[in-house]
Amino acid sequence: MKYPSQQVAKPYFIAALALFVGQIVFGLIAGLQYLHGTFLFPELPFDVAHMSHTNLLIVWLLMAFMGAAYFIVPEEAQTELYSPRLALVTFWVFLIAAALTIVAYLFVPYAQLAAITGNAALPTMGRGYLEQPLPTKIGIVLVALSLLFNVTMTLIKGRKTSINLILVGSLWGLALLFLPAFYFPHDTVKASFGWWWIVHGWVEGDWELILGALLGFILIKMTGVDREIVEKWLYIIVAMTLISGIIGIGHHYYYTGAPSYWIWLGSIFSALEPIPFILLIVFSFKMLMQRRREHPNKAAMLWALGTPVMAFLGAGLWGFMITLAPAQYYIHGTNFTAAHGHLAFFGAYAMVSLAIISYAMPLLRGRTANSAAAQRWEMAGFWIMVFSMIGITLALTGAGIVTVFLQRAADDPMGFMQAQDKARVFFWVREFAGVAFFIGLLVYLRSFFIAGEYEYADEMKQALAA
């Protein structure tokens, strides 16, 4: 860490991990409710558990991205953050608003929450991921404006590297793409259009650029490869992301009332969306092979290399399997989509967040890398979480296939609940894999509580002895 103001990233990263734990707990509860529908009912109905699970995901990822921005932008710009105090105030505002929102979900019936928070004046509540009451949404906008002001002012007064330009530019994109959250017309087709600008625009467009910038930063720092080479790769990845991703939004418009040409445009362009992920894999492993130094933080390197691979599997491969219109005709809204959602969100955005946390946290705690023992715990956490998430994905894929064949493509289709019952075994597998994931997360978190830093001399001695 080169600039004291980068320290403001620390509370963001810690809060992100705490919210991540919350997300998994709600995931486990919601998963169990698939098997026992009355579990915790009426205190915590499924819709609330599900909503808390997805909303916490978004909030912790945003926390991690914001922490990453406060860490990276000053270092790249070679100057102190414009206002560390504003960043800290923003942190507390965001954390308290997020916590209050979740508490409100848990203790106030949703309809009542909508009535109290002025949803009648400007209706915004109800759509997936955007369930937040109006004050929270306005809070998100204010927090985003504060972040943008801070990092843009830092960028203006400092060095303008490609990584910083891509990162700050995509943070502007993130904020602008949130604005359709305030557009919720009665016409469901139009409402769906606006909703996908946010959800698709974020995860299949703008956030991929954030991912590229974070990964580029980590790889420059860890491999010592020339900045110029990394930047060229990033520009190609950014271009391919936008070329495929912008029109690729059409794969959400099939059979929704939108014009039928989206069936073709959506299928073709979204089928091209794996290309940037393939490029990300080639890029990361090429940088690894061309490295000029052995960075002691092996755990961060593992996260950085794991991210593009898992992102390709989750977003690229699982996404491709369900994206073509004729396949989507049968698969839409089954657990196949949930399988894709889980592996893509984890593989791309959760993992890149954990990668930057893994790289930055030791530096924020005053060491180049954690001790070898701490890194062993962290890497064990990596593998347990990765394999558990693959387990969750395969189980949900199985459940999705059951639904497709029994309920969708059958000559004599079963009812929804009957088909769900037939998929019960897969929901059990998913729940066990979810518990394993939670254990992996605890193992990962354990690594933060092992004191000491990486000792070159000790490691060298052990390596020579071996």
Add this chain to the structure above:
Amino acid sequence: MIETSADSAQPLPGDFAIWIFIFAELVVFGVLFAAYAFARSSHVDVFNASQLTLNRAYGFADTLILVTSSYSVARATLSIKAGSSTACGHWLAGALGLGGLFLVLKSVEFHQDLAQGITLSTNLFYMFYLALTFFHFMHVVMGMAILAVVDYKAYAGRYSAENYTGVETGGSYWHMVDLVWIILFALVYVIH
């Protein structure tokens, strides 16, 4: 014969990174062309009938303009290799002018299509025609942006007979844009 094999061993012109991008772009256009062929196979009559309504004279003029602009870019590369950055700049400016002319002509064509009430929803052929040509149109815009940067640098004297990778890099991308148009013109305007 020996010369030929020596030529084939030459490294790719320009920065290697642009070739990765060109390859990715060609994959994208390849998938689009394959989708066009796939869609056409089950709607041959619609495709043939609608194709005849396109103005091939415009398409042919577009092709000539782009091929000439590619020639201009090739001359720019030769000029810089001969050490003349001003001539390089002029040839690139010529290529940019032709690129601009292509955009104007294509815009006129789009305007006429719209005036006739042709949209993405008219039929499957027009959907592909409009999507492919507009997607290519945006690539011309991007290619021109790249050439403009190279041209600016050429006039500023940043290239020389020893250092001309940037000119070749921009030129390679522009040739790709040209190549794709040649295939697109043949496929969408002519072959039926």
